[in-house]
Structures are given as structure tokens and as C-alpha cells.
Amino acid sequence: xxxxxxxxxxxxxxxxxxxxxxxxxxxxxxxxxxxxxxxxxxxxxxxxxxxxxxxxxxxxxxxxxxxxxxxxxxxxxxxxxxxxxxxxxxxxxxxxx
Numbered sequence: 001x002x003x004x005x006x007x008x009x010x011x012x013x014x015x016x017x018x019x020x021x022x023x024x025x026x027x028x029x030x031x032x033x034x035x036x037x038x039x040x041x042x043x044x045x046x047x048x049x050x051x052x053x054x055x056x057x058x059x060x061x062x063x064x065x066x067x068x069x070x071x072x073x074x075x076x077x078x079x080x081x082x083x084x085x086x087x088x089x090x091x092x093x094x095x096x097x
Contacts, residue, residue, distance in 0.1 A: 001082055
């Protein structure tokens, strides 16, 4: 499954990232909708959920995220909705880890 979030805030460290494999962090923006897929091995085998997916959060709850590979690139987002069938666009698509 996938979860759509609206980014609420992010640190300035994301925009400073210029390593080739991590340049995607430069494109994160406040107010953008991002799509995050929950796949193995991040998916818990018992609950079939990913940690941090906002399962019990309503749309008003602020949730925290952190980018893998640069712990200083972090921020907050709000859950918009969960999609059972992922149809994430290539831009602004991520995977839970």
C-alpha cells in the first residue's frame, strides 16, 4: 500500500544535499504532496504495516519524517490518505525504510 502526505515543514539541510544518490532531497518543498510506499522489508510481517505510516492518525496530526542517508534532512507532514493500490507518480515518490 501507499500513503499520501502533505509536507508541512523541512530542514534547510535537504536543499544543501548534493551527493549524486541523494540529490532528490533538494526537490522536497513545503506544501507538496508526496507518496510513500510500504514494501518489504520495511513492512512488519505480523501487522503488514510500515512504522510511521500514520495508520491511526487523522488528517490533522503532524507526523515526523527523516531522510535515509542524511539524518539532518527531516521535517513534518500530515497524512492525506492511504491507497491500497499504489499509483504514485515518479516525482515525489518514496519508500518507507
